[in-house]
Amino acid sequence: MQRYFLPRESFVNDTATLPADVVHHIGTVLRETPGYRMVLLDGTGLEYEAEVVTLEKKTGTARVLERRQATTELPVDVTLAYALPKGDKIELVAQKGTELGMHHFWVFESKRSVAKWDAKKAPKKVERLQKIMQEAAEQSYRAVVPMCQHIRPRELTDRIDSFDAVVIAYEEQAKQGEQAAFATVLKALRPGVKLLLIVGPEGGFDESEVNEWTERGAQACAFGPRILRSETAPLYALAAVSYALELN
């Protein structure tokens, strides 16, 4: 069944108000009519099986038939803090990271980030990533759309204390043959805890950055013995979180 995220306030009792973009998708793209069944999501983790009742040009309503807790969210709350890479790789990570279950996507400029977002353009870039993430969330049966934020490196450091576990992807660890740290962190996670994954740009992190974070309790980890590209490391990490916590 087709899935649509709706603002939370769209749901009143057993009726959901459908916004213009959803109405357009149902009526014009899918050419469906009242009676069409779909899944609506309020972004809090609930999903609603619903049926279209009215379909006007720019608005519509649906009747909720069943309300249930979604079972497609990772059992831990995962934030990916990703240092801005070159080109459009950030979009790949936004999309795949959503499919793989991340809950928050923080973009920041690390010391070796070649690309920079200027303050004026950043909101537009965040908005574009947010749109990619919403589409990916609908496609992948997520019950929550991850939130994208552009943050300063200082904020990242300051927020470390609010997490239960913090992992830094650090390729020096891979080169030195360190292998156990990441699995040790994942095995200690309990449902509901907050995990932060910090992944660097093409040139990796500066040692001073890694030191600043490890002093606050972050763990530098290798994701296997191979050297992964900047955009591959977050996908490895998220797949491993899913494997360790959902399949094992």
Place this chain on the structure above:
Amino acid sequence: MQRYFLPRESFVNDTATLPADVVHHIGTVLRETPGYRMVLLDGTGLEYEAEVVTLEKKTGTARVLERRQATTELPVDVTLAYALPKGDKIELVAQKGTELGMHHFWVFESKRSVAKWDAKKAPKKVERLQKIMQEAAEQSYRAVVPMCQHIRPRELTDRIDSFDAVVIAYEEQAKQGEQAAFATVLKALRPGVKLLLIVGPEGGFDESEVNEWTERGAQACAFGPRILRSETAPLYALAAVSYALELN
């Protein structure tokens, strides 16, 4: 250190003959000269620390200083059989699959593959993927370049018996909440065995295909409760293989 794959016959005693593309990269791209140190790979799993001795216009030689077994290969031999997706996603999977450690990359047309490679064009497409995989292997510190082959669906089915374990990515399993099968397969793997991962195109596999393979011993698996895109599923599977066998 920069890494280059050389044909096996380039190594004679302690001398390696450098082909034109490597000479071009060292002399023209990097602007290096005799004395430059690098790692040469013969594609069998050995790596050679070496120093440039001569650098002509189209050829050169290097002296091997140290020869060692690489430690960057997955402990099991992994073949990814990937049903042709739309567009250029196949290139993403070739590149990321190499970074994540696959050894063989088989491309085939499944029943729901919208894209088709005609017999005339296939060799050129395979050659292009092979080039992407060689570059990815050098960048990711692999000791082996995965081999790309375009095979017929019939061949895939016939080859299943030659593997120790065969996993089919099957999203119907994800929708039904099946979660344990993949981890059960991975936990039973011993070093050196042969694992085949079969991943479908955008529309997934036809039930008849899955039945044909499971009758021969393949295991249909979910990669977590979310629905992954065709190009994301192989990356999840390979990351999980690495996590289960290399980090645990």
